[in-house]
Amino acid sequence: MIKMRKLLNLALILTLTLTAALAQQPSTNTPSINRLQQIIAYLASDALEGRRTGTPGANDAAHYIAGEFSLLGLRPGMQMAGPARTRGEIRARYLQPFPYVASVELGKNNLLFVNTGRADDTAQFLVDTDWMPLGFSSNGDVKNAEVAFAGYGISSAELKYDDYAVSNVKDRVAIVFEGTPDGHNPHGQFVTAGQIRFKAAAARAAGARALLIVASEEKFKDDRLARLSYDNVGEAGIPIVVISRPLGTKLLGASDLKLAEKNADARTTIPAATKNQGEGLASPISASQILRLPSRGLKLDLSINVVRRETPSFNVVGILPG
Numbered sequence: 289m290i291k292m293r294k295l296l297n298l299a300l301i302l303t304l305t306l307t308a309a310l311a312q313q314p315s316t317n318t319p320s321i322n323r324l325q326q327i328i329a330y331l332a333s334d335a336l337e338g339r340r341t342g343t344p345g346a347n348d349a350a351h352y353i354a355g356e357f358s359l360l361g362l363r364p365g366m367q368m369a370g371p372a373r374t375r376g377e378i379r380a381r382y383l384q385p386f387p388y389v390a391s392v393e394l395g396k397n398n399l400l401f402v403n404t405g406r407a408d409d410t411a412q413f414l415v416d417t418d419w420m421p422l423g424f425s426s427n428g429d430v431k432n433a434e435v436a437f438a439g440y441g442i443s444s445a446e447l448k449y450d451d452y453a454v455s456n457v458k459d460r461v462a463i464v465f466e467g468t469p470d471g472h473n474p475h476g477q478f479v480t481a482g483q484i485r486f487k488a489a490a491a492r493a494a495g496a497r498a499l500l501i502v503a504s505e506e507k508f509k510d511d512r513l514a515r516l517s518y519d520n521v522g523e524a525g526i527p528i529v530v531i532s533r534p535l536g537t538k539l540l541g542a543s544d545l546k547l548a549e550k551n552a553d554a555r556t557t558i559p560a561a562t563k564n565q566g567e568g569l570a571s572p573i574s575a576s577q578i579l580r581l582p583s584r585g586l587k588l589d590l591s592i593n594v595v596r597r598e599t600p601s602f603n604v605v606g607i608l609p610g
Contacts, residue, residue, distance in 0.1 A: 342390040354382035357606035365605025388601035392518040395593030423518035425528040443490035444481035458495030488524040498527040502536035
């Protein structure tokens, strides 16, 4: 369905462009219906492998469309010094390059240490086993930082809900649960505010040095956040990490079962509490208030190195005079 929608959108855009351009062309230069069908057939062909941004297929499609724009007499959208002497140089004047991160991978320096305050009790936790940086995490080091629990890490003025109103994470590493008080309900009231990017923005706004998100899956490899990926929206501004439930247990100071129970309790209790906020509650109810997990005086060292691989990508810009 998504592929078909993309194809229909491409066909519509190209058809409208060609139609507008052809309206100003002499009738002898007007291509036939068969020619238009050939253009659409090529752009939708398997040879272009779906035209995903950053792939050779997408760049081949961009050069092809640039060639068609040139044949139609559209003015190039890019200004370059000197005359264009070859077909490739002519097409290049229609191509507007932009940076695109095609892939993301772990660099060489991804470390996480937890110290309980005793010199003989520092534990190292392994990336891709106990934790994983998120693809939009900022790189950098966090040294000797305290850890502060902040419920689900949600802050929403619209919902009158703020985990950070009762959790001081300034200059600390915030640790939050994955998900929302509604669980993973796609129709719940927290569906927007509970998105990872909004949680990252909330933690940064609250002054956190980094954000740790406790995985919802018991088996870390099965958690959706444990798979390193990138969505090209931009960096978070602070290090963002998903951690396994056993590591969450160590940081929060509860048995693994107890951690899971508290997580489930918050998800069922908070919605009922928040419904009454319009009836005279002095402050928003949050997961932080309900869970009341103790501060254990732990210190954390964190180093993040995520490598983003950029690939050439292009918009195709043709200007119709008049």
